Amino acid sequence: MFRSAFVGLAAALCVFTSGVARADEPLPLSLFAQLPHMDQVTLSPNGERIAFLSTYQGRRILVVRAVSGGEEQFADVSEVRPGALRWANDRILLLTASEAINDSRVRGIVDYSAVLAFDIEDGLSFEQLLRRSPRTGLNFQLGRILGISAEDGYVLIPALDAGRNYDLLAVNPSGRGSRVEAGGSTITRDWIIDRNGHAVARVDYSNARDRQRIMVRDGGGWSAILQEDGVERPVYSAWGLTADGSLAISASFTRSDQATTSGLYAVSLETGEITSTLFRDDRYDLGEILTDPYTNLVVGVAYSDVFDEHVWFDPELAAQQTLLEGSFGNKSVRIENWSRDRNLLLISTESGDQPRVYYLYDIARRNVSAIGSAYGDLALGGLRTRQHIHFPARDGTSIPGYLTVPDGEGPFPTVILPHGGPASRDSGGFDYEAHFLAARGYAVLQPEFRGSDGYGKEWEEAGYGQWGTGLMQHDISDGALALIESGIADPDRICIVGSSYGGYAALAGATFTPDLYRCAVAIASVSDLQGMIRYNRTRYGTQHWTVAYWDEAMNGVDEERRASTLRDASPVFHADQIQIPVLLIHGHSDSVVPVDQSRDMRNALRNSGADFEYIEIEDGDHWLSSVEMRTRVLSELERFLDDNIGD
Numbered sequence: 005m006f007r008s009a010f011v012g013l014a015a016a017l018c019v020f021t022s023g024v025a026r027a028d029e030p031l032p033l034s035l036f037a038q039l040p041h042m043d044q045v046t047l048s049p050n051g052e053r054i055a056f057l058s059t060y061q062g063r064r065i066l067v068v069r070a071v072s073g074g075e076e077q078f079a080d081v082s083e084v085r086p087g088a089l090r091w092a093n094d095r096i097l098l099l100t101a102s103e104a105i106n107d108s109r110v111r112g113i114v115d116y117s118a119v120l121a122f123d124i125e126d127g128l129s130f131e132q133l134l135r136r137s138p139r140t141g142l143n144f145q146l147g148r149i150l151g152i153s154a155e156d157g158y159v160l161i162p163a164l165d166a167g168r169n170y171d172l173l174a175v176n177p178s179g180r181g182s183r184v185e186a187g188g189s190t191i192t193r194d195w196i197i198d199r200n201g202h203a204v205a206r207v208d209y210s211n212a213r214d215r216q217r218i219m220v221r222d223g224g225g226w227s228a229i230l231q232e233d234g235v236e237r238p239v240y241s242a243w244g245l246t247a248d249g250s251l252a253i254s255a256s257f258t259r260s261d262q263a264t265t266s267g268l269y270a271v272s273l274e275t276g277e278i279t280s281t282l283f284r285d286d287r288y289d290l291g292e293i294l295t296d297p298y299t300n301l302v303v304g305v306a307y308s309d310v311f312d313e314h315v316w317f318d319p320e321l322a323a324q325q326t327l328l329e330g331s332f333g334n335k336s337v338r339i340e341n342w343s344r345d346r347n348l349l350l351i352s353t354e355s356g357d358q359p360r361v362y363y364l365y366d367i368a369r370r371n372v373s374a375i376g377s378a379y380g381d382l383a384l385g386g387l388r389t390r391q392h393i394h395f396p397a398r399d400g401t402s403i404p405g406y407l408t409v410p411d412g413e414g415p416f417p418t419v420i421l422p423h424g425g426p427a428s429r430d431s432g433g434f435d436y437e438a439h440f441l442a443a444r445g446y447a448v449l450q451p452e453f454r455g456s457d458g459y460g461k462e463w464e465e466a467g468y469g470q471w472g473t474g475l476m477q478h479d480i481s482d483g484a485l486a487l488i489e490s491g492i493a494d495p496d497r498i499c500i501v502g503s504s505y506g507g508y509a510a511l512a513g514a515t516f517t518p519d520l521y522r523c524a525v526a527i528a529s530v531s532d533l534q535g536m537i538r539y540n541r542t543r544y545g546t547q548h549w550t551v552a553y554w555d556e557a558m559n560g561v562d563e564e565r566r567a568s569t570l571r572d573a574s575p576v577f578h579a580d581q582i583q584i585p586v587l588l589i590h591g592h593s594d595s596v597v598p599v600d601q602s603r604d605m606r607n608a609l610r611n612s613g614a615d616f617e618y619i620e621i622e623d624g625d626h627w628l629s630s631v632e633m634r635t636r637v638l639s640e641l642e643r644f645l646d647d648n649i650g651d
Contacts, residue, residue, distance in 0.1 A: 051343035117147030131179030153201030229276030424504030453479035469560020472573030591624025
């Protein structure tokens with residue numbers, strides 16, 4: 005499945021440098037278009053090495069560095085899309101990687117993922133785990149690692165077998181053999197393991213019956229301890245065991261707690277009853293679940309306030325988090341991972357004007373030493389601060405967002421930059437797009453419109469059926485109006501720019517509020533809501549809960565007006581209303597939003613006689629995950645904005 009990676013780069017690659025602008029010059033575009041110089045940084049169990057992903061001359065590089073002495077090994081992994089890193093043991097390093105493939109068995113582009121195991125004692129030679137395994141059938145996702153077995157060091161990976169049963173496999177990280185740890189069914193969706201890597205529970209969900217269950221071992225079989233009926237899609241997720249042996253599940257609400265924000269709850273494996281609330285915040289949804297890589301136990305959570313906040317259930321880690329936050333002042337501090345004996349912590353800090361910087365913390369010596377920065381020279385200063393703000397919507401609701409203002413006196417040419425999703429959100433800290441635009445003299449607003457996630461169930465569901473001409477778009481428009489009212493935005497020089505759903509919002513802004521913006525940029529965007537639902541129905545099947553979710557999110561609950569609602573909110577059918585210049589950019593290998601969505605919009609704009617440009621990037625994906633694609637997009641964006649709202 006994966007093409008070969010080139011291993012053993014010259015030692016010259018150990019120095020990563022970038023040109024730094026003089027004080028009177030803007031920061032070079034290349035600094036923002038680069039992929040991180042340090043990403044997915046992880047400490048080996050014995051604390052002797054760190055591993056991370058880096059970039060050299062546009063190529064993604066796996067780096068393994070000795071903590072003492074600094075010797076480095078390299079592997080070129082740019083032939084795949086590298087993801088997460090974790091250590092299987094002190095010798096074997098695991099990399100989750102994916103690549104986009106046009107598979108005839110599934111409509112359109114599909115992302116295939118797998119785990120690559122690198123041997124640091126053999127020049128970073130690697131094996132793809134489960135490659136051509138007789139235990140697996142057709143799998144798009146073989147890149148999910150649930151944990152490591154403490155008994156034999158095997159890697160626990162869920163996989164479909166030839167009968168479409170979702171099994172849990174235990175795989176030798178050296179690439180020699182595997183076993184079935186537990187056999188699932190065709191409706192199994194997830195697995196839970198204990199400290200030793202043994203399967204103790206599984207999550208089943210049936211589309212046909214709208215039923216979700218948590219199953220536990222019962223003698224030689226499985227029995228349900230928790231069941232939800234009449235649910236059109238999964239309503240909770242299971243994450244692992246806690247220190248006392250409870251099962252940690254996340255849910256937006258439960259039968260005993262009608263909270264509107266998602267939380268993490270402890271469930272008894274014997275009775276299925278919720279025994280305690282592990283974490284819930286009244287304002288913000290649960291974010292990441294934090295697990296101990298050596299015990300497979302859930303030890304904390306993260307959620308986004310202004311910045312990402314970590315809450316540890318483990319007393320030792322909680323104490324270290326408090327100490328570190330006090331030591332780094334107003335910076336956001338994150339404990340990334342730790343050595344097996346917990347004598348060394350790998351930590352990072354971030355702020356509104358500085359990208360993430362990594363450190364190694366020796367607890368016994370109380371010594372913190374810098375390892376490097378995610379974005380190299382951008383950590384040296386010169387970035388404007390992304391501020392967390394609120395602005396009023398037309399119905400009086402206070403809408404959160406992030407504002408980055410350039411040097412100088414306003415009003416400024418302004419970019420409204422809605423996020424993708426739409427069930428996603430922005431958070432504080434470095435943002436390469438916002439900081440790039442501010443460095444070019446633009447004020448940048450990133451609104452957290454209703455329909456975003458992270459702010460509770462009611463906030464997200466308020467956006468259902470409100471695409472394009474409804475509440476979600478109104479919140480974005482009201483953000484632009486608030487900046488005009490405050491004197492920040494020049495009303496004659498505002499452009500709306502976005503990717504994915506943000507690109508759809510840009511097209512909707514150009515279509516349905518033509519007097520508010522002077523230009524629009526839509527990257528990897530949806531333009532036809534009906535067409536997008538048809539695409540998902542073809543890909544997943546008519547009865548799949550993903551299709552039901554998108555139907556509800558786009559259409560709301562008004563079945564009688566379903567077709568007209570979707571058509572009315574689709575810019576592709578109303579291109580004749582667009583009176584401003586539009587830039588469309590789409591990657592040919594987009595596995596999320598098919599490139600046909602932008603091609604159809606191009607044709608509609610052409611037929612209406614609109615002022616537009618269309619750029620299709622060969623091998624480009626949905627996430628701008630290559631230096632070449634980021635460079636092309638930022639270059640075209642800079643030129644287009646300068647032509648339409650620049651000085």
